[in-house]
Amino acid sequence: MISALHWFAFAFLVGGGVALFRSRRRRHRLEGLAALALGGALLTLLSGPDRATAAAVAVLSSLTLAGLLAVAAAMERTARRESASDLALDRDPLRWS
C-alpha cells in the first residue's frame, strides 16, 4: 500500500532531481540534492518487513547519501575555487564556447 508519506517522499525525489538540472546556482543544486536524499531516506525508512531491519537499512542508506552529498559539495566547491563562479550545469559542456 502506498501511503501519503510515500507520495510526500516521491515529491521530494522529483523536486530535488529537477532542481539539479534546472538550476544555475550551486546553492539551489545542493538544496535539490538534500531534498533528493531526504526523499530517498524517507522511502527506505518506510520500507522493510519489520521496523528494526528498515531502520538499519535507512541508517545505512542515509550515511551513503550523506557521503554522496559531501562529494557533490566538494565538486561544486572546486568549480567555485577555480573560477569564482558556479558551474552552468543546465547547458551541455560539449556546447560551451
Place this chain on the structure above:
Amino acid sequence: MVVILAALVLPLLGAGLTAVLAPRWRAPSTLATLALTLVAAIALVRAVLHDGAHQVRLGGDELAIGLFIADGLSSAMVLLSVVVTLHVAAFAVLQSRELPAPRTSYWPLALALLAGLHGLFLAGDLLTAYLMLEVVAVAGAAMVAWAGGRRLLAAGTRYYYAELVASVTFLAGAGLVWTATGTTVIAELPGRLADEPTALVGLALMTVGLLLKVPVVPLHFWLPAAHALAPTAVSPLLSGLVVKSAFVVLLRLWGGATAEVATPVLAQLLGALGAVAILWGGLLALRSQRVKQVVAYSTVAQLGLLLVAVPMVLAGSADAWKGGVFHAIAHALPKAAVLLAVALLAVSLGGDTVDRLEGAAAHRPLAAFAVGLAAISLIGLPPTGGFVAKWYLVVASITTGQWWWAATIVLGSLLTAAYLARLLQRCFSSAGRNHHLDVPASPQRHGIDGIALTLATSALVLGLYPNLLLGLLEIGAPLATGVPLLTDGSFGADAPLPIGWSTEASAHA
C-alpha cells in the same frame, strides 16, 4: 566461496592501499592489484564452469543486504572488467611519453571503480546493487571531474548528478518492492510481484533509475560530454564497462525476476527505447566532427542494442539473452581499443577532429589498424565478437516472431558502418598525409599502440572462439531452462550457428 570474495576484496584493498602510497608507487601498486584480481577473476570463471553457479551471503540470512552470486553472467563480466581495466592501466602507465600523465588520484579511483563494478555484477539483492551503483557513480564521476579544467568538472558533475538521481530513484523503487514482497533478493522476487501494486510502482522506479544510468535515449543527456571530454585513460572504462553495469542489473530484473509482470506492450516499449537509441545515437555520431564525440554517440547507439534484447528475452528466447550479454562483452573490447587508439592518433596528428585523421595509418599503423579491427567488430561483421552477438539477436528476433528488431539491428549496423567508415576512410587515405608530422617509430610507441591493438584483437578472438563464452553465459541464466517468460513464445529451438561453427555451446544447456 573464496574466489567471489577475492574478486570483490582485492580491488577494494588495492584502492585503499594505493590511495595512501606515495605517488610514484601508485601505478605499480595498481598494476600489481590488477594482476592479482585477474587471477581471482580467472579462478571465478573456472569455478563457475566446473561447479555451476554459487552464492555467498555476508552476515548471514537475516540481513537484507550482502548477497553475491557467481554465475555465467557475473563471472564473465568480472573477467571482462579486469581485462579492460588492466589494459587501460598499462596504457596509462605508458601514456606519459606522449600524453599528459594521469593524476595521482586516477590509480586508487580506477581500482575503486573496479571494486564497485565487481560488486554490482555479482550483486544478488537490490540493496547491494544500490550500494555498488553508488560506488561506481562516485569513482566514475570523480575520475572525470577531477581530471582538471572547468569543462571537465561540469561534465563530471552533470554525470554525477544524473547518477545520483538514478541511484536514489532505484533505491526508492527497491524500498517499495521490499515493502510489498518482504524480500530484497532478486531471485526470490518471482511469484511475489504480480498482485502487488506497490511492488509494481517500485519496479517501475527501479527501471527508470537503471535506464538513466545505462543511459537510454532520451535520458542520455549526460553521457556524450562525460565520455567525450573524459581523459584518455578514463573514457574506455566509462564507455566499455560502467554503462554495462546498470544493464546487468536491468537484465537480471527483467530477464528473470520480474518477467511475470511484464506485458507484451511494456516489453515492446523497452525495445522501442533501444531502437530509438540505435537510430538517434547513430545519426548524431554521423554528424559529429570530433572523433571522441563520434565514439561517445556510438556508445549511445550500441547501448540501444542491449535494450532491444529485452523484449526477446521476455518472449523466452535464450538466444536473445546470450546475444545481449555477448554484445555487452563484445562491445567493451573494441570500444576501449578505439578510444585508446584515436587518442594516440590525435596526439600524433595534432588534433582530434575526424578530418585530422587524414593519413593516420602512415603515421601510426598499429593504432590505425586497431581502429580498423575494432570497427569491424562494432559494425558486427564476421568473424568478430560483434557479429556473434548480432547473429544471436537477429536469430532471436526471427524465432520469437519479432522480426522488426532484426530490421532495427541491421539498420543500426549500417549506421555504425557509415560513421566508422568516415574515420577509416580518413585513417587509411594517403591523399592528405601530413609529412611534416612524420616521427620515427620507436619501441615505446609500438608498445602503447600494441595495447589498443590487443584489445581490438580480443574482439576478433571472441568471434573466432565464441563457444566458451556462450557456454559460460548459460550457467545460472534464467532462460537456460527454456521456459517462456512472457507469452507462449517460440522459445525452444536452438539458434542455428553460423556455418562451420560447432554446436558444443548449445549442447551444453
